Amino acid sequence: AQSVSQHNHHVILSEAASLELGCNYSYGGTVNLFWYVQYPGQHLQLLLKYFSGDPLVKGIKGFEAEFIKSKFSFNLRKPSVQWSDTAEYFCAVKGNDMRFGAGTRLTVKP
Amino acid sequence: NAGVMQNPRHLVRRRGQEARLRCSPMKGHSHVYWYRQLPEEGLKFMVYLQKENIIDESGMPKERFSAEFPKEGPSILRIQQVVRGDSAAYFCASSPEGQGSGYTFGSGTRLTVV
Numbered sequence: 660a661q662s663v664s665q666h667n668h669h670v671i672l673s674e675a676a677s678l679e680l681g682c683n684y685s686y687g688g689t690v691n692l693f694w695y696v697q698y699p700g701q702h703l704q705l706l707l708k709y710f711s712g713d714p715l716v717k718g719i720k721g722f723e724a725e726f727i728k729s730k731f732s733f734n735l736r737k738p739s740v741q742w743s744d745t746a747e748y749f750c751a752v753k754g755n756d757m758r759f760g761a762g763t764r765l766t767v768k769p
Numbered sequence: 770n771a772g773v774m775q776n777p778r779h780l781v782r783r784r785g786q787e788a789r790l791r792c793s794p795m796k797g798h799s800h801v802y803w804y805r806q807l808p809e810e811g812l813k814f815m816v817y818l819q820k821e822n823i824i825d826e827s828g829m830p831k832e833r834f835s836a837e838f839p840k841e842g843p844s845i846l847r848i849q850q851v852v853r854g855d856s857a858a859y860f861c862a863s864s865p866e867g868q869g870s871g872y873t874f875g876s877g878t879r880l881t882v883v
Contacts, residue, residue: 665811693871702860703812703874749812756802756825757862757872761811 661686661752665760672740673768680735680763682750692733693751694724742769773863773875781881782851790846790878794863801844806858851882
């Protein structure tokens with residue numbers, strides 16, 4: 660089965676700082692890759708996804724992610740974070756079913 | 770077009786009781802997945818079901834936990850003889866047929882065992 664690693668457990672940034680959250684996966688077959696966000700007290704919402712084609716994927720709220728096949732990575736980026744981006748972010752890989760990383764808690768200080 | 774509906778939102782059970790968590794997938798979705806989220810931990814896959822079939826239950830504890838997705842009605846995650854360690858948020862997600870589909874998540878059921 661596939662597995663996902665998110666190396667940053669908790670990231671604290673000031674508003675307007677740039678963000679990059681790491682995600683590495685392991686799976687032998689064709690994968691679909693996702694980033695989900697969970698705002699406090701809410702359910703998971705899809706930020707962006709990669710199936711094929713351009714490895715640089717644009718998502719909602721100014722987020723983007725780059726699929727680097729040789730590194731088995733799918734890092735999430737945002738050039739300038741806002742206080743409202745405070746949430747937990749989950750990377751997920753779908754092979755036969757979807758497996759999630761442990762999540763990265765992002766705190767943005769105003 | 771309602772999303773994934775989970776109920777109840779909050780469930781309190783005493784140790785030894787049974788907990789039943791319900792999930793109605795999005796209209797047109799035939800795949801259901803259950804995940805558990807423990808405090809300070811990520812989402813842990815539990816089980817993947819299609820109508821009347823368990824496809825993958827590799828994440829389910831061997832005892833006390835069971836899941837079903839009958840031909841009619843919601844998917845049910847059942848926890849018998851609950852213990853304090855079962856306290857968690859349980860999320861259900863659904864997807865349509867086919868590869869390359871993202872999941873739509875429900876709002877979760879927060880189970881508290883007292």
